[in-house]
Amino acid sequence: MLAVLQKELRACGWWTIDRDKLRESPAEFWVFVLHGFAKRTSDFVIVPRQELWRRFRSIHDSPKTIQCYLWVTEDERCWETRGLDRKDQLRITEGTYNVPKRDFTKWLNAWDAVERLNK
Numbered sequence: 001m002l003a004v005l006q007k008e009l010r011a012c013g014w015w016t017i018d019r020d021k022l023r024e025s026p027a028e029f030w031v032f033v034l035h036g037f038a039k040r041t042s043d044f045v046i047v048p049r050q051e052l053w054r055r056f057r058s059i060h061d062s063p064k065t066i067q068c069y070l071w072v073t074e075d076e077r078c079w080e081t082r083g084l085d086r087k088d089q090l091r092i093t094e095g096t097y098n099v100p101k102r103d104f105t106k107w108l109n110a111w112d113a114v115e116r117l118n119k
Helices: 003-008 019-025 051-058 086-095 110-117
Strands: 011-017 028-037 042-048 065-073 078-080
Touching: 003 011, 003 078, 003 086, 011 019, 011 028, 011 042, 019 051, 019 086, 028 051, 028 086, 042 110
Parallel strands: none
Antiparallel strands: 011 065, 028 042, 065 078
């Protein structure tokens, strides 16, 4: 990863997800944990399974195994970056990238959805 990208990123993570397991999962939410670089932060991406399934189908066509890269920026945005070219990666770090299907910011540290399950 380019140094200019790392400077603006708080955390990154990479997951390999079996498409069938995601589709058939009984879980209401999938939780991704991202450990920060310099400040040793922890971020959580808490996504409803059905929304994750819909977005991954849209972003990753139809491979049996989905490779997912989640990036959290210093300005608290979260993006799925697998397959993006360098120009789009730079746009993410500059705060000018705007592709809604790749924007996971809504679920970044969104514990309120899980808290509602406990009521």
